[in-house]
Amino acid sequence: MACCCEVEPAAQRDVIGRHEELEALDRFLDSLENGPAALALVGDAGVGKTTLWRAGIDAARAIGYRTLETRPAEAEARLAFAGIGDLLGDGLDDLLDELAPPQADALRVALLLERPSGSPPDQRAVATAVLGALRLHAADRPLLVAVDDVQWLDSASVAVLAFAWRRLRGERAGLLMTRRLGLPAPAVLTEHEDMSRLEIAPLSPGAVHALLHARIGLTLSRRTLRQVHDLAGGNAFYALELGRALQRSEAPPTAGQALPVPPNLRALVADRLAQLPAETRNALATVAALSRPSIALVRETGHETEALHPAFAAHVLEADNDGLRFSHPLLASTAYEDVDPVARRALHRRLAELVADDEERARHLALAVDGPDADVAAALERAAHHARARGASASAAELGEQAQRLTPPGAGADRHRRTVAAALYCFDAGDPDRAIELLEDARAAASPGSQRAEALAVLARLHRFGGDQPLAVELARQALAEAGSDDRVRALAAQGLAATLFFLREDLHEGVQLATVAAEHAARAGEVALEMEARADKGLLECLVGQPEAAATLRALAEDFQPPSYARVLSTPAQSRGVLALWTDLPEASRLLRAGREATLARGDDGSAPMVLANLAVSDYLEGRWTQATQVVEEAFDLALQTGQRPQHAWAFSVRALVRASLGFEAEARADAEQALALVGTRGMAAARIHAVWALGLLELSLDRPAETERLAAPERERLLAAGVGEPGSMRFLPDEIEALVALGRDGEAETLLEWLERQGRLLDRPSALAASARCRGLLAASKGETDGALEAFDRALAEHDRVANPFERARTLLVLGAARRRAKQKAGAREALRKALSLFDDLGARLWSDRAQSELAKIGGRTASPDELTPAERRIAELVAAGRTNKEVASALYLSDRTVEGHLTSIYRKLGVRSRAELARTFS
Numbered sequence: 001m002a003c004c005c006e007v008e009p010a011a012q013r014d015v016i017g018r019h020e021e022l023e024a025l026d027r028f029l030d031s032l033e034n035g036p037a038a039l040a041l042v043g044d045a046g047v048g049k050t051t052l053w054r055a056g057i058d059a060a061r062a063i064g065y066r067t068l069e070t071r072p073a074e075a076e077a078r079l080a081f082a083g084i085g086d087l088l089g090d091g092l093d094d095l096l097d098e099l100a101p102p103q104a105d106a107l108r109v110a111l112l113l114e115r116p117s118g119s120p121p122d123q124r125a126v127a128t129a130v131l132g133a134l135r136l137h138a139a140d141r142p143l144l145v146a147v148d149d150v151q152w153l154d155s156a157s158v159a160v161l162a163f164a165w166r167r168l169r170g171e172r173a174g175l176l177m178t179r180r181l182g183l184p185a186p187a188v189l190t191e192h193e194d195m196s197r198l199e200i201a202p203l204s205p206g207a208v209h210a211l212l213h214a215r216i217g218l219t220l221s222r223r224t225l226r227q228v229h230d231l232a233g234g235n236a237f238y239a240l241e242l243g244r245a246l247q248r249s250e251a252p253p254t255a256g257q258a259l260p261v262p263p264n265l266r267a268l269v270a271d272r273l274a275q276l277p278a279e280t281r282n283a284l285a286t287v288a289a290l291s292r293p294s295i296a297l298v299r300e301t302g303h304e305t306e307a308l309h310p311a312f313a314a315h316v317l318e319a320d321n322d323g324l325r326f327s328h329p330l331l332a333s334t335a336y337e338d339v340d341p342v343a344r345r346a347l348h349r350r351l352a353e354l355v356a357d358d359e360e361r362a363r364h365l366a367l368a369v370d371g372p373d374a375d376v377a378a379a380l381e382r383a384a385h386h387a388r389a390r391g392a393s394a395s396a397a398e399l400g401e402q403a404q405r406l407t408p409p410g411a412g413a414d415r416h417r418r419t420v421a422a423a424l425y426c427f428d429a430g431d432p433d434r435a436i437e438l439l440e441d442a443r444a445a446a447s448p449g450s451q452r453a454e455a456l457a458v459l460a461r462l463h464r465f466g467g468d469q470p471l472a473v474e475l476a477r478q479a480l481a482e483a484g485s486d487d488r489v490r491a492l493a494a495q496g497l498a499a500t501l502f503f504l505r506e507d508l509h510e511g512v513q514l515a516t517v518a519a520e521h522a523a524r525a526g527e528v529a530l531e532m533e534a535r536a537d538k539g540l541l542e543c544l545v546g547q548p549e550a551a552a553t554l555r556a557l558a559e560d561f562q563p564p565s566y567a568r569v570l571s572t573p574a575q576s577r578g579v580l581a582l583w584t585d586l587p588e589a590s591r592l593l594r595a596g597r598e599a600t601l602a603r604g605d606d607g608s609a610p611m612v613l614a615n616l617a618v619s620d621y622l623e624g625r626w627t628q629a630t631q632v633v634e635e636a637f638d639l640a641l642q643t644g645q646r647p648q649h650a651w652a653f654s655v656r657a658l659v660r661a662s663l664g665f666e667a668e669a670r671a672d673a674e675q676a677l678a679l680v681g682t683r684g685m686a687a688a689r690i691h692a693v694w695a696l697g698l699l700e701l702s703l704d705r706p707a708e709t710e711r712l713a714a715p716e717r718e719r720l721l722a723a724g725v726g727e728p729g730s731m732r733f734l735p736d737e738i739e740a741l742v743a744l745g746r747d748g749e750a751e752t753l754l755e756w757l758e759r760q761g762r763l764l765d766r767p768s769a770l771a772a773s774a775r776c777r778g779l780l781a782a783s784k785g786e787t788d789g790a791l792e793a794f795d796r797a798l799a800e801h802d803r804v805a806n807p808f809e810r811a812r813t814l815l816v817l818g819a820a821r822r823r824a825k826q827k828a829g830a831r832e833a834l835r836k837a838l839s840l841f842d843d844l845g846a847r848l849w850s851d852r853a854q855s856e857l858a859k860i861g862g863r864t865a866s867p868d869e870l871t872p873a874e875r876r877i878a879e880l881v882a883a884g885r886t887n888k889e890v891a892s893a894l895y896l897s898d899r900t901v902e903g904h905l906t907s908i909y910r911k912l913g914v915r916s917r918a919e920l921a922r923t924f925s
Contacts, residue, residue: 080156081110284308504683569605650680663844713740
């Protein structure tokens, strides 16, 4: 149906995984202010063209554009002027009254509103009427004409629309259309010289995950998500249908089992295959069964090359040198499933004899048998180990599960070993639910002693990362009690308990002892990776309790160990040193944590990625890269959800809350922090709780509500100190609590906490703690009227800030220094400090703190800033805006978010005393 929206614009629809495409749509709509423009969204059926087309319409309405739309169907392609009728349908009576009578008469007849009184109007008369209608619609505001599936637009509508479009000149009008690849489209519209083309690519795995979660409430394990993405080929429609089929199925597919393909999707591709000769379909089944199909391999199975030619001609199969691939994964799935089970097993037996790769050979062996087989299970176990060693966690999980499933019932020790291994592989592949299910089976079947202790210890590990950390403590203690003299299992249990206490921030001194014991037992057992992990835990626990030797422990670890290729990134010496550097103000933190992120990608270590990314986001935040921190934490958020790691999900929420609180986005920060606290509860992952409390306390301080800051911070601070925390860098909310206590006049309590912060800062030589404690000391002195002491303390704080990159904390110190100088009648010095603070706050986008700095400046008085006194970032933004660029264009050019640009513009307007873009342009002319 047509729609002519003139009053109330609709909100833009939520579009998933299409950031670049939405930006292109926004640029297209902005360009209509300069005259006619056209854009075609091109892609395969179901890829998401219509969703983006609708988003473009919604965006146009939201900014006040008039919109006309039509969505023709294939059955309507022969109905003359059906598309024009849709476009002009609403409000047509008023439109006809404004057109010249001959044009109005022609249009009435063409749209079947009147019978022709004489000879029917020719197409040119109707086209002229449509041109007049478009000009009328574009007279008072920009116009968007939107056509979905232009290949089905009737030929009469195509002709008159093309005629009208070519004759638009200065009108603010846009033509937005979608076109399906592989079908003929009207060249007179789609190949117009002014037509831009945006090809809609398949969705990424992350976008497919977000789509399934948002549209049908489905959250898949990382492993199953990969299967859905690969089978759907990134097509949004196919992915949703596959997701719905998974929801209807009683259980997720087991290792080596294909995803359920719903009948409607299978029917879409079955017809294409049914048209091919039988010998071609048989050859295609062979191609589908191979991981790396080639013409040579297909020939070795007895098929002639000529049998593939019809598949190439039908665009079912494509060649890449000697390699082969299906044009869409669903074709491969259907070609394979169309072969009966007996013939499939025979095919896999033949392929197992031909392929050279051990992993692929093991897969074919598994698919060639119909029951347990000791030799095949052993081959699968070796292949799984090999896959893990090369970082292919998803392959290792699939092969490991098949090895466990095909182990004969009487081989108890083999089955236990393979079950535990498969569980760990599944966890590494991002499928924690399946991993826990396997471990519970192993626990139930294990004999008392070290075998059951191993199952308990590994189960504790999975719960530590999966979310139930109190249960992890209980299981690890049970494992330690039952391990007996088995060094490997004792090491596993002790290391797991130490790591869980670290996560919980409980009994930290016991954790140091347990990590030491774990490292000793692992060394005796020759378990290199486990010893490395235990010593890393020891170093981090030493750091947490404030032992200066922590850095030496981790340096020695890096010298003693080269991590095995299968080691989780979280367990590597470099990652542990990155976390220590983050807490202890070492400049190498960002480099080490960023290298950890690269390592998770290179190794396929999805399980480690959320925690690595959360630490990296905190590092970016502290160093003032807030836009980058937001992007990193969004990635952590998605991966934590995909890998089923609730604690990491909570941590991502809490870090995002911290960034949003600092930016002054109150509602969003509160929502994130509260989600984090709800996920971790009273005894969940402490890092998430600490960052959520930090975010909320900082927000309340920003809003001048110190009592709320103190209420939030005090219980968490008491908990951490009671657990043995001695590292101030692991509880950075403490200075905010001290500042709140000073503001509340509770100087005695503030003094007690300040003495602890000063003592630990000096003992461990932590610049951030020393800077924060000096600022708090200055605030305490100022509250007592000791101006000289306050100014001296603030100067000490600035000297410490010079030792560590943290622009937000420096700006906060400059703010209180400027206020103190103002009260001491040092106007020039006050103005200098406050302008520096304002510049830093504005560069960061810290709106609430910018307002405080501006308020202090206003109390001093003085002239308005000139363009030369803008910060470099503000000046770049101001120059682009003055040159006529939109906020979105500025954001794109400078790699900023739209909201950051808006925040900077607010500061620029305030500094320059202007109220509009026009005034800003005159300032820079």
